[in-house]
Amino acid sequence: MKFKEFPFKKSKVKSWEEVFHNPRPITLETFNVGTVVINRRGTLNPVHPHAETVLDEQMEVPLLAHLVHHEKKGDYLLDAGLDASYYLDSLGGLEGSEVDEFNQNKNENIAYHLDRNNIHLKGVFFSHLHADHAAGQRELPHDIPYAVSNGEYEDYHPEVHGDFLAGLANLEEIDFTKADNIPPLGPTVDLLGDGSLWAISTQGHTRGHISFLVNGLDGPVFLTMDAAFIQENLDRGVAPRDYTWDVEMAQETLEKIIKFLGQYPQCRVRVGHEL
Numbered sequence: 001m002k003f004k005e006f007p008f009k010k011s012k013v014k015s016w017e018e019v020f021h022n023p024r025p026i027t028l029e030t031f032n033v034g035t036v037v038i039n040r041r042g043t044l045n046p047v048h049p050h051a052e053t054v055l056d057e058q059m060e061v062p063l064l065a066h067l068v069h070h071e072k073k074g075d076y077l078l079d080a081g082l083d084a085s086y087y088l089d090s091l092g093g094l095e096g097s098e099v100d101e102f103n104q105n106k107n108e109n110i111a112y113h114l115d116r117n118n119i120h121l122k123g124v125f126f127s128h129l130h131a132d133h134a135a136g137q138r139e140l141p142h143d144i145p146y147a148v149s150n151g152e153y154e155d156y157h158p159e160v161h162g163d164f165l166a167g168l169a170n171l172e173e174i175d176f177t178k179a180d181n182i183p184p185l186g187p188t189v190d191l192l193g194d195g196s197l198w199a200i201s202t203q204g205h206t207r208g209h210i211s212f213l214v215n216g217l218d219g220p221v222f223l224t225m226d227a228a229f230i231q232e233n234l235d236r237g238v239a240p241r242d243y244t245w246d247v248e249m250a251q252e253t254l255e256k257i258i259k260f261l262g263q264y265p266q267c268r269v270r271v272g273h274e275l
Contacts, residue, residue: 015183031065033082033136034086034102035063036100036102038061038273062273075121077123078127082110082132084139094131094135098161121144128210129148149176150175150176151173155207185260204244212225221269231271239251
């Protein structure tokens with residue numbers, strides 16, 4: 001895999017008030033690309049005192065990919081979801097010691113959604129490199145830029161979860177050490193350079209996990225991605241435990257997000273695995 005640094009310029013804004021006072025011509029659409037069964041007492045860390053009443057039960061949740069359309073800059077995906085191989089094979093044709101299993105109906109794969117809507121992608125931003133967020137790139141164009149946080153690829157282990165990035169020759173890395181620090185969220189990058197789409201470093205679920213903010217004309221939307229699996233993570237103030245790289249860091253990140261949402265109630269929120 002070849003890497004180059006994702007190009008961006010530091011913004012002059014110092015607060016989210018400034019960002020929200022300058023909405024941009026960008027819209028957001030969410031695609032359901034399949035489902036996965038997870039346990040609620042893992043979706044919420046069961047040792048947290050606010051999770052004492054959480055039931056030990058299986059729950060089926062959607063797998064999501066998000067399309068942003070910018071009036072001037074074009075169409076970008078936030079996560080690639082799943083490709084069509086999961087329709088007939090819950091493992092997506094992958095081999096490894098711990099390959100993730102997902103469920104998918106016909107015509108839920110990411111390429112179907114893009115073809116149906118006549119979408120021609122300009123690029124893809126990954127929140128992180130778990131299969132349900134990235135395996136769909138196998139059926140997407142390889143001549144467009146793909147970007148991920150710096151350090152995320154270091155924890156990508158094909159021998160464990162399968163090599164779903166095998167066909168991807170180039171991957172750009174977003175260096176959050178050079179990013180703007182906008183409180184209370186911290187390191188933040190203006191991805192398209194006009195204040196329309198922001199990447200926020202939200203470490204914990206993985207080493208390089210990213211959440212996104214879409215600053216559209218109809219109001220800002222914060223996409224937690226897997227910093228919060230379900231709305232109950234935000235309601236209880238309890239981060240996930242399962243599939244999480246650093247549970248303590250994930251909790252700190254979640255608390256920053258909750259503080260941000262409290263300060264900016266005009267910002268709608270979408271969590272990682274609920275429509």
